[in-house]
Amino acid sequence: xxxxxLEFLTSYGLPAAALLLAIGQFGVPIPTSLALLTLGALxxxxxxxxxxxxxxxxxxxxxxxxxxxxxxxxxxxSAEGRPGFLGGxxxxxxxxxxxxxxxxxxxxxxxxxxxxPLGPAINIASGITGLSWPRFTLWxxxxxxxxxxxxxxxxxAFGSNIETLSGILGNLSMALAxxxxxxxxxxxxxxxxQAVQARSGRKSEGRQ
Amino acid sequence: MAAGPAVTLKRLWRHNRxxxxxxxxxxxLALVFIIRAGVFFVYWQQHRDEPIEGWMTVRYIARSxxxxxxxxxxxxGLPETGPDRRPLVRIAREDGKPLDAMTxxxxxxxxxxxxxxxxxxxxxxxxxxxxPGTAPAPSPQxxxxx
Numbered sequence: 381x382x383x384x385x386l387e388f389l390t391s392y393g394l395p396a397a398a399l400l401l402a403i404g405q406f407g408v409p410i411p412t413s414l415a416l417l418t419l420g421a422l423x424x425x426x427x428x429x430x431x432x433x434x435x436x437x438x439x440x441x442x443x444x445x446x447x448x449x450x451x452x453x454x455x456x457x458s459a460e461g462r463p464g465f466l467g468g469x470x471x472x473x474x475x476x477x478x479x480x481x482x483x484x485x486x487x488x489x490x491x492x493x494x495x496x497p498l499g500p501a502i503n504i505a506s507g508i509t510g511l512s513w514p515r516f517t518l519w520x521x522x523x524x525x526x527x528x529x530x531x532x533x534x535x536x537a538f539g540s541n542i543e544t545l546s547g548i549l550g551n552l553s554m555a556l557a558x559x560x561x562x563x564x565x566x567x568x569x570x571x572x573x574q575a576v577q578a579r580s581g582r583k584s585e586g587r588q
Numbered sequence: 589m590a591a592g593p594a595v596t597l598k599r600l601w602r603h604n605r606x607x608x609x610x611x612x613x614x615x616x617l618a619l620v621f622i623i624r625a626g627v628f629f630v631y632w633q634q635h636r637d638e639p640i641e642g643w644m645t646v647r648y649i650a651r652s653x654x655x656x657x658x659x660x661x662x663x664x665g666l667p668e669t670g671p672d673r674r675p676l677v678r679i680a681r682e683d684g685k686p687l688d689a690m691t692x693x694x695x696x697x698x699x700x701x702x703x704x705x706x707x708x709x710x711x712x713x714x715x716x717x718x719x720p721g722t723a724p725a726p727s728p729q730x731x732x733x734x
Contacts, residue, residue, distance in 0.1 A: 386643035390675035425647035427673045540652035541638040547628040555621035562614040
């Protein structure tokens, strides 16, 4: 599939790249990082304009983000006040809103370029929990700008055998995403351990 | 706590089984991905000549094999009208040149160039073509031109 993706990209140029990035950021698992590396390599060899490539890429990625955000918001707004799974999700989302207004922006920003595998899920979650649209868009565009710049620069700098380079980076970003998840779970575990210890501490005091 | 970590672990297992499993699993996966990245990195350093594929442009191939783009350009008989930005699949489709014949000529030209410069030609990687005979198709093919 990678081969067809690259042929599509190089045959139809920057609009094709933007389309692929939009689809990928919406959550369809296609190798978007490889597409960006390819753009960088093409630019390095003079087969594409660097600045134009960056702009098209940011536009495409942002389109995908917005689609995910709107999908989340649309689904929940239509389900609020109704029973069942979606209604429950909507109530939970309402409850999570204060926390999200505080942390949502950094989650959006970091998942654009550092923990990229989490990006599509965070788009939809941001829409569901009602993160304000200007904040989502601002941090989204900034994060995508950083992501696009990093990967296009890497493609530009190395310029050859980008498929293997993409393998390295893909595995690294999955590892980072897993470490982030592990940190979150570890924090929850620590809280749980403290709760258990406090309980058993009270118990043993009671026995004495 | 005198009982130490063993008791803590036992308690965790009893009270937070799924959280513990999820934590161990994500840590293990992170380790697996880090190792995979390392393997790819070693491979990447040892394989600089990238197998030719249809999406590559003339100058991309030249860069990967570290030859003058003109050598690749001339090997597939492109006209002298400046650099060509098209990928091989488009050259094949638009100029009616079979992809496998083009890659064979490119590899021959690279080999000849390396021999002329006294570099070890070595074994060049075989091209990796999804559809080697992309000539002007005799069967009516839907055109994907925008």
